[in-house]
Amino acid sequence: MEFEFPAEAEQFRAELRAFMDAELPEWWKGLFHDDDRIYPFTREFCMKLAERDWLTMSWPVEHGGVDADVWRQMVVREEMWAAGEPRGPQYMSLNYIGPMLMDFGTADQQERFLKPMAGGEVMWCQGFSEPEAGSDLAALSTKATDADGCFLVNGQKIWTSYATAADWCLLLCRTDPGERKHQGLSMLLVDMNTPGITVRPIDSMGGPKEFNEVFFDDVEVPYDCLVGPRGDGWRVAISTLAHERVGAALHARVKVLLDALIEYATTTKDENGQPLALRPSVRSGLVRLQARYRAARLLCYRIVSAMAAGVANDVDPAVSKVFSSELNILIGNIGLDIVGARGQLTTGDGLAPLDGLMNDHWVHSIPQPIAMGTNEIQRNIIAQRGLGLPR
């Protein structure tokens, strides 16, 4: 066992931080904010990362990567998530849509789609969830039928992040009837500029741009945009979701918030002139968060260690996802209690403690136990595959 990053990975972290300090503009608050400058900025930012070979580091050389050490890749994930994910939507293509294409795509598809991803030029969105297919994803009903030399897609997706900006969509839909609902699904790559696609933003607690509905009305998709075997889309989707959960460094944002709270508590005095840090509840809250931050980080590193050793399993990512997402909820709530009444004031209000950081985090933490497979589904995975409990 070894509980330190390799020296060269830490050296790289320092370089990456210096780069981000220089590149992140004053107005940047994170990906999930309501600001029209965000998506164009993230595209430029990714292209600059690509120029330095820092965008697709973990990818194999043949697909435009540098076959980087897994811990170097973890440094990227941590630093990006800590800074509010300035790669924008592209973390998805880098972490799991690209690797999915490497696993299941044809040589032509890899040539056509991986290069632009590695260059940082293209944004993808993920069309999986539907109004009637959330946790029960395989119940989805968006259909791709055979038309004149292509698929014709009809249906509706929902909770599609980044759909207003995306160039392409990874679409899971039903191409064939199956005896069971997991059969007859297929994975398609859909150009978002194809006629018949309508994107409707869903105003949410996190702002008007975090989620969308996407409607498909007789959308023509060429046959060469089918990834993996027709009717075997469920297997492709499961593999994609496994990559997705491994990629998350949800603990990295917790460290930023914890440092901010420690600074706030030690420098802010109460009405008696005593630093907040002397209150037993504040001390207890921060100590609990610090230990949980360590645990979340180690649970994430355990997945990467197991992958590097070739002994990855389904249960560890589920454990990590539940723990980290719930820690994000906890730090939002403990953080709001520490900053007190003015914690409800929003970013930009001069009286908002930490410029509304805790309130902003609290709002954006709400979806974390829901996104990427709800924590109830993760607990089912842990109980059934980890503990052998019956379904």
Add this chain to the structure above:
Amino acid sequence: MDLMLSDTQEMIRDGARRLLADTLDPDMVREVEASADGVNAEIWAQMAELGWTALALPEDIGGGGAGLVDLCLLGEELGRAAASTPLVATAGFAAAFLQAVEPTALTRSMLSTLATSDAVITPALADAAGRDERSAPASVLTETDAGATISGAKAMVPCASVAQVLLVSLRASDGEAAVVAVDRDAAGVRWARHGATGGDPLFHVEFDNVSVPAGGVLARGRAAQQAIDAGLDAAAVLATAEAVGCCEGMIRLGSEYASNRQQFGRVIGSYQAVAHRLADMRINTDACRLLVAETAWLLDQGRDATLEVAGTKVFANEVMVDMVHAAHTVHGAIGYTTEYDLQLYTRRARAFCLSHGDTDAQTERAAVALGL
């Protein structure tokens, strides 16, 4: 960064699991708990014979040359088997304490004894009148030209009835702290076992004008406090590893029970209300194990790990209290009976949360280390 066990570490873990499976069953755990000494003496002797109790001691004195990380693997297996041994007191506290004080002929000899035998050396720190191990001692060390003596009473001394030497914290006549090595068989030492919820072998030990042999004062003042801290930190981490093993015991029993018990025509483990409690136990046990490993590793590297030791204990205390009740809830009434094994684990786990630094004490240490 690499969180996988090495081949050697897997061998330690698997070897310990096999030995304990072959030599200890729950009925023996009950017998040991009810015995006067409260210790699995045969298992402890076997472990010493195999060199496991000296795993973390330096090779040049006959130890295994490994570290606390490896010792914690052993600790977890003992916890899984609900075994009662002096591992935390001796290989945890005494070994770390004796390596932290200024070396003398006596400390060298005691370390060498630990490395090569099944001798038990145990801390006697908490005063009978005090709150816990870190409270200032009221027991006194009196030094005259004729020699030194100690008097006072200590509470919750682990494994005193099987110990050769007690490491006793005292207040010297100058008011400073001191730690003294006393033969358990010396005249004036009396001990009586406490009844304790976890079944741990804890003793009330009285010292009535007990003579301290020459060189028996091992440390004084700040050095004494630092060596005690080193011992308590190693003991806390190792005890947490044992408690993680207890949690594994609860998860095993809970998963078996929930996979077999039927109600309303279904196996209860298929109800999410039951399954998710067990899943949470898995999550928090894994988190504890990783925190233990990282903390042990930092101590092995010689780093200041006050924040990590204290934070790990605070986290473990919090989640283990929940786990104890989750395990009982999963089992229903049967888990409350003594003929069922669950209580062997849950009593130990709950007692652990109060030992080796309770939540308030460790929170305060961690808060200071965090700069608060």
